[in-house]
Amino acid sequence: xxxxxxxxxxxxxxxxxxxxxxxxxxxxxxxxxxxxxxxxxxxxxxxxxxxxxxxxxxxxxxxxxxxxxxxxxxxxxxxxxxxxxxxxxxxxxxxxxxxxxxxxxxxxxxxxxxxxxxxxxxxxxxxxxxxxxxxxxxxxxxxxxxxxxxxxxxxxx
Amino acid sequence: xxxxxxxxxxxxxxxxxxxxxxxxxxxxxxxxxxxxxxxxxxxxxxxxxxxxxxxxxxxxxxxxxxxxxxxxxxxxxxxxxxxxxxxxxxxxxxxxxxxxxxxxxxxxxxxxxxxxxxxxxxxxxxxxxxxxxxxxxxxxxxxxxxxxxxxxxxxxx
DNA sequence: ATTGAAAGAATCTCAAC
DNA sequence: GTTGAGATTCTTTCAAT
Numbered sequence: 001x002x003x004x005x006x007x008x009x010x011x012x013x014x015x016x017x018x019x020x021x022x023x024x025x026x027x028x029x030x031x032x033x034x035x036x037x038x039x040x041x042x043x044x045x046x047x048x049x050x051x052x053x054x055x056x057x058x059x060x061x062x063x064x065x066x067x068x069x070x071x072x073x074x075x076x077x078x079x080x081x082x083x084x085x086x087x088x089x090x091x092x093x094x095x096x097x098x099x100x101x102x103x104x105x106x107x108x109x110x111x112x113x114x115x116x117x118x119x120x121x122x123x124x125x126x127x128x129x130x131x132x133x134x135x136x137x138x139x140x141x142x143x144x145x146x147x148x149x150x151x152x153x154x155x156x157x
Numbered sequence: 158x159x160x161x162x163x164x165x166x167x168x169x170x171x172x173x174x175x176x177x178x179x180x181x182x183x184x185x186x187x188x189x190x191x192x193x194x195x196x197x198x199x200x201x202x203x204x205x206x207x208x209x210x211x212x213x214x215x216x217x218x219x220x221x222x223x224x225x226x227x228x229x230x231x232x233x234x235x236x237x238x239x240x241x242x243x244x245x246x247x248x249x250x251x252x253x254x255x256x257x258x259x260x261x262x263x264x265x266x267x268x269x270x271x272x273x274x275x276x277x278x279x280x281x282x283x284x285x286x287x288x289x290x291x292x293x294x295x296x297x298x299x300x301x302x303x304x305x306x307x308x309x310x311x312x313x314x
Numbered sequence: 315a316t317t318g319a320a321a322g323a324a325t326c327t328c329a330a331c
Numbered sequence: 332g333t334t335g336a337g338a339t340t341c342t343t344t345c346a347a348t
Contacts, residue, residue: 004220006220006221011221014214014216014221017214018213018214018216020211020212021178021179021211021212021213021214022178022179022212024323024324024325024342025324025325025326026323026324026325027324034332034333034334035333035334035335036324036325036326037325037326037327037328037333037334037335038332038333038334040325040326040327041332041333042332046220049220050217050220051216051217051220051221052214052215052216052217053215053216053217054177054178054214054215055177055178055179055212055213055214055215056175056178056212056213056214056215056306057171057174057175057178057209057211057212057213057306058209058210058211058212058213058306059171059175059208059209059210059306059307059309060207060208060209060210061307063161063163063203063206063207063208064163064168064171064208064307064309066307069256071228071256071258071265073296086302086303089302090302090303093308093310096304096305096306096307097301097303097304097305098301098302098303098304099226099228099298099299099300099301099302100298100299100300100302101228101296101297101298101299102296102297102299103294103295103296103297105296107302108228108296108298112307137260138260139230139258139259139260139262139265140258140259140260141256141257141258141265142256142257142258142259143256143257144254144255144256145243145246145247145255145256145257145264146243146247146254146255147253147254147255148253148254149213149214149215149216149253150216150218150221150223150253150269151250152216152221153250181325181340181341181342182341182342182343183340183341183342184341191315191316191317192316192317192318193341193342193343194316194317194318194342194343194344194345195315195316195317197342197343197344198315198316199315
């Protein structure tokens with residue numbers, strides 16, 4: 001478990017909100033067998049403690065015109081510039097994810113682009129021009145098979 | 158743009174809901190300068206057309222006890238088994254993302270585990286035992302620098 | 315598509331346990 | 332932590348434009 005203490009009721013609340021983040025607290029209350037006020041209080045507490053990072057809309061990228069997605073492994077030539085490099089990547093709107101990783105790449109990113117030309121432009125004119133970035137390797141995503149949240153079952157059992 | 162037609166008002170609605178998926182429709186209505194009923198109707202339409210995939214709670218995985226995340230590139234030995242392999246991966250709860258990609262890996266996944274032992278167990282006893290999977294390469298995520306949705310600005314302009 | 319109106323439902327706070 | 336009650340606000344539908 002993490003630093004914040006999460007009980008079975010909290011886990012049930014989380015699992016319901018993961019399915020539908022707009023589920024009314026009163027409906028959650030009926031599912032959990034406690035009052036709406038208690039749900040309200042527990043959700044607020046989990047927001048404050050950081051267990052809940054936010055309520056997000058999931059949008060189909062293709063509906064917004066983003067038809068190409070790719071994973072890009074990045075090697076950097078100066079480990080002391082980590083934060084500057086991430087900041088540089090953050091300024092590129094096509095880059096939607098960024099992680100430091102172990103192994104042959106130093107940074108792993110995911111980008112969304114309109115088409116292949118846009119992807120090429122994003123890599124050559126933006127990612128490779130971030131100071132400190134030395135090489136990239138691109139894996140074009142042919143289809144998203146699935147994406148979901150971590151499971152909320154009780155790991156302590 | 159995608160198949161569904163999205164105008165500037167829809168984009169504004171999406172950008173507000175991406176920030177906070179529980180934002181009341183009446184508040185969105187005030188921001189957009191149209192009625193709550195119109196927002197309600199537009200959101201419902203975007204849900205039906207698939208532009209909106211869902212309203213999701215974003216949870217901090219470490220709060221649930223998942224302290225290790227990794228990207229895993231997978232090579233498969235039988236391209237005709239694609240769907241069976243994805244189904245096999247879907248049955249592993251630790252696998253939260255799965256995409257077909259071009260390049261040296263055929264499938265790219267992301268996993269969340271409690272610790273390194275759990276990660277090793279997940280790879281050796283679950284992922285590598287999915288029929289059709291031949292090799293894996295693991296990149297442990299040292300830290301998530303950022304993660305966000307695609308930008309909703311108008312690409313047509 | 316958008317609107318206002320109206321009924322029903324939900325949110326949020328609070329004093330009390 | 333939990334509760335019920337109450338004031339406020341939101342959701343949802345619908346007939347009309």
